[in-house]
Amino acid sequence: MPSQAISLLASEKTGKDWMDSVLPKLWEGLCTELGFSAGVVVLKVEKEDSFYESASFGYGEDGFYYSFLNRGSLHWEELMHSQEPVFFSGSEFELFGKKTNAMAIRIRSKQTEIGFLLTEMDESLPFPAGIFLTFFAEKIGNEWGKTQKDMVSIEKPTSDNSHTLYRSEIPNLDLATSEFTKQKILTILGPSGSGKKTLAKWIHQTQLPGAPILVVESLPDHFGKLEKALALWGEESRFGSLVLVGVQALNLGQQQILSDWWFKSGYSGSLFLLGPEEMGQELLPEFERFLRKNSLVLPSLRFLPKAKLQTLVQAIFEELCDSQNRSGLQLGAKSLQELISRSYSENFTDLRNAILTGILTCRTNQVEPADLEPGKFKMDLEIPDAEDLDLRRGTEALERQKILLAMRIFSGNQIRMAKALGISRGSLQYKMKQLGLM
Structure with missing residues:
Protein backbone atom coordinates (compact mmCIF):
# COMPACT_ATOMS: atom_id res chain seq x y z
CA MET A 1 0.00 0.00 0.00
CA MET A 151 -26.34 16.40 8.51
CA VAL A 152 -28.42 18.37 11.00
CA SER A 153 -31.99 18.39 9.83
CA ILE A 154 -33.50 21.84 10.09
CA GLU A 155 -37.25 21.70 10.40
CA LYS A 156 -38.94 23.74 7.72
CA PRO A 157 -41.85 25.90 8.74
CA THR A 158 -45.15 24.39 7.76
CA SER A 159 -46.61 26.44 4.94
CA ASP A 160 -49.38 26.14 2.39
CA ASN A 161 -48.99 26.11 -1.35
CA SER A 162 -47.69 29.55 -2.48
CA HIS A 163 -50.57 30.04 -4.92
CA THR A 164 -53.10 29.29 -2.20
CA LEU A 165 -51.39 31.77 0.13
CA TYR A 166 -51.50 34.52 -2.48
CA ARG A 167 -55.08 33.79 -3.55
CA SER A 168 -56.20 34.42 0.03
CA GLU A 169 -55.06 38.05 -0.45
CA ILE A 170 -57.07 38.69 -3.64
CA PRO A 171 -60.22 40.75 -2.92
CA ASN A 172 -63.56 39.38 -4.21
CA LEU A 173 -62.02 36.21 -5.67
CA ASP A 174 -64.91 33.98 -4.57
CA LEU A 175 -67.49 36.34 -6.07
CA ALA A 176 -65.63 36.61 -9.37
CA THR A 177 -65.23 32.82 -9.57
CA SER A 178 -68.93 32.36 -8.91
CA GLU A 179 -69.80 34.85 -11.67
CA PHE A 180 -67.39 33.09 -14.02
CA THR A 181 -69.42 29.88 -13.78
CA LYS A 182 -72.49 31.84 -14.90
CA GLN A 183 -71.10 34.30 -17.45
CA LYS A 184 -68.10 32.27 -18.72
CA ILE A 185 -65.95 35.39 -18.82
CA LEU A 186 -63.44 36.96 -16.42
CA THR A 187 -61.09 39.91 -16.80
CA ILE A 188 -58.01 39.66 -14.56
CA LEU A 189 -56.14 42.93 -14.12
CA GLY A 190 -52.97 43.57 -12.15
CA PRO A 191 -49.32 44.65 -12.24
CA SER A 192 -46.75 42.82 -14.32
CA GLY A 193 -45.76 39.42 -12.97
CA SER A 194 -48.57 39.26 -10.42
CA GLY A 195 -49.76 35.83 -11.52
CA LYS A 196 -52.65 36.64 -13.83
CA LYS A 197 -52.08 33.65 -16.09
CA THR A 198 -51.54 31.34 -13.14
CA LEU A 199 -54.82 32.45 -11.59
CA ALA A 200 -56.69 32.05 -14.88
CA LYS A 201 -55.39 28.49 -15.24
CA TRP A 202 -56.30 27.66 -11.65
CA ILE A 203 -59.87 28.92 -12.11
CA HIS A 204 -60.13 27.00 -15.37
CA GLN A 205 -58.89 23.78 -13.76
CA THR A 206 -61.21 24.29 -10.79
CA GLN A 207 -64.34 25.06 -12.79
CA LEU A 208 -63.65 23.10 -15.99
CA PRO A 209 -61.44 20.13 -15.01
CA GLY A 210 -60.16 18.20 -18.01
CA ALA A 211 -61.34 20.78 -20.54
CA PRO A 212 -58.83 22.27 -23.03
CA ILE A 213 -57.22 25.64 -22.37
CA LEU A 214 -55.37 27.82 -24.90
CA VAL A 215 -53.15 30.79 -23.91
CA VAL A 216 -52.48 33.45 -26.55
CA GLU A 217 -49.80 36.08 -25.85
CA SER A 218 -50.47 38.45 -28.79
CA LEU A 219 -53.16 39.21 -31.34
CA PRO A 220 -52.70 39.88 -35.10
CA ASP A 221 -52.75 43.58 -36.05
CA HIS A 222 -54.53 42.92 -39.36
CA PHE A 223 -58.28 42.92 -38.77
CA GLY A 224 -59.00 40.09 -41.21
CA LYS A 225 -56.31 37.89 -39.68
CA LEU A 226 -57.63 38.64 -36.21
CA GLU A 227 -61.13 37.51 -37.17
CA LYS A 228 -59.77 34.25 -38.62
CA ALA A 229 -57.52 33.71 -35.61
CA LEU A 230 -60.39 34.15 -33.15
CA ALA A 231 -62.49 31.67 -35.10
CA LEU A 232 -59.63 29.15 -35.07
CA TRP A 233 -58.83 29.66 -31.37
CA GLY A 234 -62.50 29.37 -30.52
CA GLU A 235 -62.68 26.04 -32.32
CA GLU A 236 -59.54 24.73 -30.55
CA SER A 237 -60.72 25.80 -27.09
CA ARG A 238 -64.37 24.83 -27.59
CA PHE A 239 -65.98 23.74 -24.29
CA GLY A 240 -62.76 24.85 -22.60
CA SER A 241 -61.11 28.24 -22.06
CA LEU A 242 -59.34 30.82 -24.20
CA VAL A 243 -56.90 33.11 -22.40
CA LEU A 244 -55.97 36.37 -24.17
CA VAL A 245 -52.95 38.13 -22.66
CA GLY A 246 -52.22 41.86 -23.07
CA VAL A 247 -55.66 43.27 -23.84
CA GLN A 248 -54.25 46.73 -23.04
CA ALA A 249 -52.53 46.71 -26.46
CA LEU A 250 -55.75 46.39 -28.46
CA ASN A 251 -56.63 49.31 -30.69
CA LEU A 252 -60.21 50.42 -31.28
CA GLY A 253 -60.66 48.17 -34.29
CA GLN A 254 -59.38 45.12 -32.45
CA GLN A 255 -61.59 45.93 -29.48
CA GLN A 256 -64.63 45.98 -31.76
CA ILE A 257 -63.71 42.69 -33.45
CA LEU A 258 -63.11 40.93 -30.13
CA SER A 259 -66.36 42.10 -28.53
CA ASP A 260 -68.35 41.25 -31.68
CA TRP A 261 -66.79 37.79 -31.78
CA TRP A 262 -67.74 37.13 -28.16
CA PHE A 263 -71.36 38.20 -28.54
CA LYS A 264 -72.08 36.99 -32.09
CA SER A 265 -69.87 33.97 -32.90
CA GLY A 266 -71.68 31.42 -30.78
CA TYR A 267 -68.44 30.47 -29.01
CA SER A 268 -69.38 27.90 -26.37
CA GLY A 269 -66.23 28.09 -24.25
CA SER A 270 -65.01 30.47 -21.54
CA LEU A 271 -62.85 33.56 -21.95
CA PHE A 272 -60.16 35.16 -19.79
CA LEU A 273 -58.88 38.66 -20.60
CA LEU A 274 -55.60 39.64 -18.93
CA GLY A 275 -54.02 43.08 -18.65
CA PRO A 276 -52.80 45.85 -16.31
CA GLU A 277 -55.12 47.68 -13.95
CA GLU A 278 -54.63 50.94 -15.87
CA MET A 279 -55.25 50.38 -19.58
CA GLY A 280 -53.66 53.65 -20.70
CA GLN A 281 -55.44 53.84 -24.06
CA GLU A 282 -58.83 54.80 -25.44
CA LEU A 283 -61.54 52.19 -24.94
CA LEU A 284 -64.79 51.74 -26.83
CA PRO A 285 -67.71 52.12 -24.40
CA GLU A 286 -69.02 48.64 -25.26
CA PHE A 287 -65.54 47.12 -24.90
CA GLU A 288 -65.06 48.77 -21.50
CA ARG A 289 -68.40 47.33 -20.34
CA PHE A 290 -67.23 44.00 -21.77
CA LEU A 291 -64.04 44.19 -19.66
CA ARG A 292 -65.79 45.23 -16.47
CA LYS A 293 -68.57 42.65 -16.80
CA ASN A 294 -66.75 40.36 -14.38
CA SER A 295 -63.31 41.49 -13.27
CA LEU A 296 -60.62 41.04 -10.62
CA VAL A 297 -57.69 43.24 -9.62
CA LEU A 298 -54.62 41.45 -8.25
CA PRO A 299 -52.50 43.12 -5.56
CA SER A 300 -48.80 43.88 -5.98
CA LEU A 301 -46.32 42.07 -3.70
CA ARG A 302 -45.37 45.38 -2.07
CA PHE A 303 -48.88 45.68 -0.63
CA LEU A 304 -48.72 42.33 1.17
CA PRO A 305 -48.10 42.34 4.96
CA LYS A 306 -44.48 41.49 5.80
CA ALA A 307 -45.45 38.32 7.68
CA LYS A 308 -47.53 37.12 4.71
CA LEU A 309 -44.69 37.90 2.28
CA GLN A 310 -42.21 35.98 4.43
CA THR A 311 -44.44 32.90 4.46
CA LEU A 312 -44.96 33.26 0.71
CA VAL A 313 -41.21 33.47 0.01
CA GLN A 314 -40.55 30.35 2.09
CA ALA A 315 -43.31 28.44 0.29
CA ILE A 316 -42.00 29.41 -3.15
CA PHE A 317 -38.48 28.43 -2.08
CA GLU A 318 -39.62 24.95 -1.01
CA GLU A 319 -41.58 24.42 -4.23
CA LEU A 320 -38.66 25.45 -6.42
CA CYS A 321 -36.27 23.26 -4.40
CA ASP A 322 -38.53 20.27 -5.07
CA SER A 323 -38.74 21.09 -8.78
CA GLN A 324 -34.93 21.26 -9.00
CA ASN A 325 -34.33 18.08 -6.97
CA ARG A 326 -32.70 20.05 -4.13
CA SER A 327 -35.12 19.13 -1.36
CA GLY A 328 -32.39 19.25 1.32
CA LEU A 329 -31.48 22.88 0.62
CA GLN A 330 -32.16 25.54 3.25
CA LEU A 331 -32.85 29.26 2.88
CA GLY A 332 -30.57 31.18 5.24
CA ALA A 333 -32.12 33.77 7.57
CA LYS A 334 -30.13 36.59 5.95
CA SER A 335 -31.19 35.44 2.49
CA LEU A 336 -34.84 35.37 3.59
CA GLN A 337 -34.58 38.92 4.89
CA GLU A 338 -32.82 39.99 1.70
CA LEU A 339 -35.63 38.58 -0.44
CA ILE A 340 -38.31 40.20 1.71
CA SER A 341 -36.66 43.62 1.67
CA ARG A 342 -36.26 43.81 -2.12
CA SER A 343 -38.57 45.68 -4.46
CA TYR A 344 -39.93 43.54 -7.29
CA SER A 345 -41.08 45.53 -10.31
CA GLU A 346 -42.13 42.27 -11.99
CA ASN A 347 -43.60 40.86 -8.77
CA PHE A 348 -43.66 37.02 -8.80
CA THR A 349 -41.51 36.83 -11.94
CA ASP A 350 -38.66 38.74 -10.27
CA LEU A 351 -39.15 37.00 -6.91
CA ARG A 352 -39.13 33.50 -8.36
CA ASN A 353 -36.16 34.35 -10.59
CA ALA A 354 -34.19 35.55 -7.55
CA ILE A 355 -35.01 32.43 -5.56
CA LEU A 356 -34.34 30.07 -8.48
CA THR A 357 -31.02 31.79 -9.15
CA GLY A 358 -30.00 31.14 -5.55
CA ILE A 359 -31.04 27.48 -5.79
CA LEU A 360 -29.21 26.83 -9.06
CA THR A 361 -25.99 28.63 -8.10
CA CYS A 362 -25.73 27.50 -4.46
CA ARG A 363 -23.00 24.88 -3.90
CA THR A 364 -23.62 24.30 -0.19
CA ASN A 365 -26.66 23.18 1.81
CA GLN A 366 -27.85 26.72 2.48
CA VAL A 367 -28.61 29.61 0.14
CA GLU A 368 -26.71 32.71 1.22
CA PRO A 369 -27.20 36.32 0.04
CA ALA A 370 -24.21 36.01 -2.33
CA ASP A 371 -26.01 33.20 -4.19
CA LEU A 372 -28.94 35.47 -5.00
CA GLU A 373 -26.77 37.86 -7.08
CA PRO A 374 -29.26 40.75 -7.26
CA GLY A 375 -29.95 42.19 -10.67
CA LYS A 376 -27.87 39.68 -12.66
CA PHE A 377 -30.60 37.55 -14.18
CA LYS A 378 -33.44 39.42 -15.84
CA MET A 379 -35.02 36.65 -17.90
CA ASP A 380 -37.73 34.34 -16.64
CA LEU A 381 -35.96 31.15 -15.52
CA GLU A 382 -39.01 28.95 -15.36
CA ILE A 383 -40.08 26.68 -18.17
CA PRO A 384 -43.35 28.06 -19.63
CA ASP A 385 -46.46 25.94 -19.33
CA ALA A 386 -47.43 23.65 -22.20
CA GLU A 387 -50.40 25.88 -23.05
CA ASP A 388 -48.17 28.91 -23.73
CA LEU A 389 -47.31 29.33 -27.40
CA ASP A 390 -44.15 31.47 -27.07
CA LEU A 391 -41.56 29.01 -28.43
CA ARG A 392 -38.63 31.46 -28.25
CA ARG A 393 -39.14 32.21 -24.56
CA GLY A 394 -39.53 28.53 -23.74
CA THR A 395 -36.32 27.63 -25.59
CA GLU A 396 -34.33 30.39 -23.89
CA ALA A 397 -35.66 29.49 -20.45
CA LEU A 398 -34.74 25.82 -20.93
CA GLU A 399 -31.24 26.71 -22.18
CA ARG A 400 -30.73 29.04 -19.22
CA GLN A 401 -31.74 26.38 -16.70
CA LYS A 402 -29.41 23.78 -18.22
CA ILE A 403 -26.45 26.19 -18.37
CA LEU A 404 -26.95 27.35 -14.78
CA LEU A 405 -27.14 23.73 -13.63
CA ALA A 406 -23.90 22.96 -15.49
CA MET A 407 -22.28 26.03 -13.90
CA ARG A 408 -23.12 24.70 -10.45
CA ILE A 409 -21.98 21.14 -11.15
CA PHE A 410 -18.69 22.09 -12.84
CA SER A 411 -17.92 25.24 -10.81
CA GLY A 412 -18.02 27.41 -13.92
CA ASN A 413 -15.42 25.39 -15.88
CA GLN A 414 -16.55 26.11 -19.43
CA ILE A 415 -14.77 23.19 -21.07
CA ARG A 416 -16.48 20.67 -18.82
CA MET A 417 -19.78 22.53 -19.11
CA ALA A 418 -19.62 22.53 -22.92
CA LYS A 419 -18.86 18.81 -23.10
CA ALA A 420 -21.64 17.96 -20.68
CA LEU A 421 -24.12 20.13 -22.61
CA GLY A 422 -23.03 18.63 -25.95
CA ILE A 423 -21.95 21.93 -27.58
CA SER A 424 -18.65 23.62 -28.38
CA ARG A 425 -17.03 26.03 -25.94
CA GLY A 426 -17.58 28.88 -28.42
CA SER A 427 -21.28 28.07 -28.68
CA LEU A 428 -21.53 27.95 -24.90
CA GLN A 429 -19.90 31.38 -24.53
CA TYR A 430 -22.21 32.80 -27.21
CA LYS A 431 -25.30 31.44 -25.47
CA MET A 432 -24.10 32.66 -22.07
CA LYS A 433 -23.62 36.19 -23.44
CA GLN A 434 -26.97 36.03 -25.23
CA LEU A 435 -28.74 34.96 -22.02
CA GLY A 436 -26.91 37.46 -19.81
CA LEU A 437 -24.90 34.84 -17.92
CA MET A 438 -21.48 36.39 -18.52
Missing part, protein backbone atom coordinates in the same frame (compact mmCIF):
# COMPACT_ATOMS: atom_id res chain seq x y z
CA PRO A 2 1.39 3.48 -0.86
CA SER A 3 3.11 5.11 2.13
CA GLN A 4 1.36 8.49 1.84
CA ALA A 5 -2.01 6.75 1.57
CA ILE A 6 -1.43 4.95 4.88
CA SER A 7 -1.20 8.18 6.88
CA LEU A 8 -4.21 9.71 5.14
CA LEU A 9 -6.33 6.60 5.54
CA ALA A 10 -5.44 6.63 9.25
CA SER A 11 -7.02 10.08 9.63
CA GLU A 12 -9.43 10.43 12.56
CA LYS A 13 -11.76 12.54 10.46
CA THR A 14 -14.96 10.94 9.30
CA GLY A 15 -18.16 11.62 7.39
CA LYS A 16 -18.51 15.00 5.75
CA ASP A 17 -15.23 16.20 7.27
CA TRP A 18 -13.40 13.29 5.64
CA MET A 19 -15.14 13.81 2.31
CA ASP A 20 -14.27 17.54 2.20
CA SER A 21 -10.72 17.64 3.59
CA VAL A 22 -9.16 14.15 3.32
CA LEU A 23 -10.56 12.66 0.09
CA PRO A 24 -9.15 15.25 -2.39
CA LYS A 25 -5.61 15.00 -0.96
CA LEU A 26 -5.82 11.25 -0.55
CA TRP A 27 -6.96 10.78 -4.14
CA GLU A 28 -4.12 12.91 -5.48
CA GLY A 29 -1.60 10.94 -3.41
CA LEU A 30 -2.98 7.58 -4.53
CA CYS A 31 -2.97 8.51 -8.21
CA THR A 32 0.61 9.77 -7.93
CA GLU A 33 2.04 6.75 -6.10
CA LEU A 34 0.14 4.20 -8.21
CA GLY A 35 1.38 5.83 -11.41
CA PHE A 36 -1.95 6.98 -12.86
CA SER A 37 -1.86 9.75 -15.44
CA ALA A 38 -5.30 11.09 -14.46
CA GLY A 39 -8.24 10.19 -12.27
CA VAL A 40 -11.53 11.48 -10.92
CA VAL A 41 -14.05 10.67 -8.16
CA VAL A 42 -17.66 11.51 -9.09
CA LEU A 43 -20.27 11.43 -6.31
CA LYS A 44 -23.95 12.13 -5.83
CA VAL A 45 -24.78 15.44 -4.18
CA GLU A 46 -26.23 14.89 -0.71
CA LYS A 47 -30.04 14.84 -0.74
CA GLU A 48 -30.11 15.74 -4.45
CA ASP A 49 -30.48 14.00 -7.80
CA SER A 50 -27.27 15.34 -9.34
CA PHE A 51 -23.55 14.47 -9.34
CA TYR A 52 -20.31 16.44 -8.92
CA GLU A 53 -16.54 15.90 -9.02
CA SER A 54 -15.43 15.29 -5.45
CA ALA A 55 -11.73 14.81 -6.29
CA SER A 56 -9.60 14.89 -9.44
CA PHE A 57 -5.98 14.44 -10.49
CA GLY A 58 -3.95 15.21 -13.60
CA TYR A 59 -6.45 17.19 -15.67
CA GLY A 60 -5.02 20.67 -15.25
CA GLU A 61 -7.08 23.83 -14.84
CA ASP A 62 -9.42 23.12 -17.76
CA GLY A 63 -10.38 19.67 -16.52
CA PHE A 64 -12.05 16.95 -18.58
CA TYR A 65 -15.52 15.44 -18.95
CA TYR A 66 -16.10 11.77 -19.84
CA SER A 67 -19.03 12.14 -22.21
CA PHE A 68 -19.49 8.38 -22.67
CA LEU A 69 -20.37 8.19 -18.95
CA ASN A 70 -23.28 10.60 -19.20
CA ARG A 71 -25.83 9.68 -16.59
CA GLY A 72 -28.39 7.28 -18.02
CA SER A 73 -26.19 6.26 -20.96
CA LEU A 74 -25.48 2.64 -21.88
CA HIS A 75 -21.99 2.74 -20.34
CA TRP A 76 -23.27 4.49 -17.21
CA GLU A 77 -25.83 1.74 -16.70
CA GLU A 78 -23.19 -0.92 -17.33
CA LEU A 79 -20.90 0.63 -14.71
CA MET A 80 -23.65 1.13 -12.12
CA HIS A 81 -24.69 -2.55 -12.39
CA SER A 82 -21.21 -4.07 -12.46
CA GLN A 83 -19.68 -5.65 -9.35
CA GLU A 84 -16.30 -5.66 -11.10
CA PRO A 85 -14.18 -2.81 -12.50
CA VAL A 86 -15.17 -1.71 -16.01
CA PHE A 87 -12.38 -1.00 -18.52
CA PHE A 88 -12.46 1.53 -21.37
CA SER A 89 -9.94 1.34 -24.19
CA GLY A 90 -8.36 4.56 -25.36
CA SER A 91 -8.73 3.39 -28.95
CA GLU A 92 -12.53 3.17 -28.58
CA PHE A 93 -13.41 5.92 -26.10
CA GLU A 94 -12.52 9.59 -25.78
CA LEU A 95 -10.13 9.78 -22.82
CA PHE A 96 -8.00 12.60 -21.46
CA GLY A 97 -4.67 10.97 -22.32
CA LYS A 98 -3.69 10.33 -25.93
CA LYS A 99 -2.40 6.79 -25.37
CA THR A 100 -4.11 5.76 -22.15
CA ASN A 101 -6.73 3.24 -21.08
CA ALA A 102 -9.21 3.77 -18.28
CA MET A 103 -10.72 1.75 -15.46
CA ALA A 104 -13.89 2.74 -13.59
CA ILE A 105 -15.32 1.32 -10.36
CA ARG A 106 -18.81 2.12 -9.10
CA ILE A 107 -19.23 3.51 -5.58
CA ARG A 108 -22.13 2.27 -3.45
CA SER A 109 -23.56 3.30 -0.11
CA LYS A 110 -26.22 1.22 1.61
CA GLN A 111 -27.05 -0.72 -1.56
CA THR A 112 -27.41 2.50 -3.57
CA GLU A 113 -25.13 3.58 -6.43
CA ILE A 114 -23.78 7.03 -5.54
CA GLY A 115 -21.05 7.53 -8.13
CA PHE A 116 -17.79 6.12 -9.44
CA LEU A 117 -14.03 6.55 -9.50
CA LEU A 118 -12.10 6.45 -12.77
CA THR A 119 -8.37 6.27 -13.43
CA GLU A 120 -6.31 6.50 -16.60
CA MET A 121 -2.99 4.71 -16.96
CA ASP A 122 -0.39 4.40 -19.71
CA GLU A 123 0.02 0.66 -19.27
CA SER A 124 -2.11 -2.17 -17.92
CA LEU A 125 -3.12 -1.77 -14.30
CA PRO A 126 -1.17 -3.86 -11.75
CA PHE A 127 -3.48 -6.43 -10.16
CA PRO A 128 -2.91 -5.31 -6.51
CA ALA A 129 -3.68 -1.71 -7.43
CA GLY A 130 -7.07 -2.75 -8.83
CA ILE A 131 -7.95 -4.57 -5.62
CA PHE A 132 -6.85 -1.57 -3.55
CA LEU A 133 -9.05 0.80 -5.58
CA THR A 134 -12.03 -1.51 -5.09
CA PHE A 135 -11.59 -1.32 -1.31
CA PHE A 136 -11.05 2.43 -1.60
CA ALA A 137 -14.39 2.76 -3.41
CA GLU A 138 -16.00 0.97 -0.46
CA LYS A 139 -14.29 3.39 1.93
CA ILE A 140 -15.72 6.37 0.03
CA GLY A 141 -19.20 4.82 0.07
CA ASN A 142 -19.04 4.27 3.84
CA GLU A 143 -17.91 7.85 4.54
CA TRP A 144 -20.52 9.25 2.15
CA GLY A 145 -23.20 7.32 4.00
CA LYS A 146 -22.09 8.84 7.29
CA THR A 147 -22.72 12.33 5.92
CA GLN A 148 -26.42 11.52 5.79
CA LYS A 149 -26.39 10.95 9.56
CA ASP A 150 -24.08 13.87 10.26
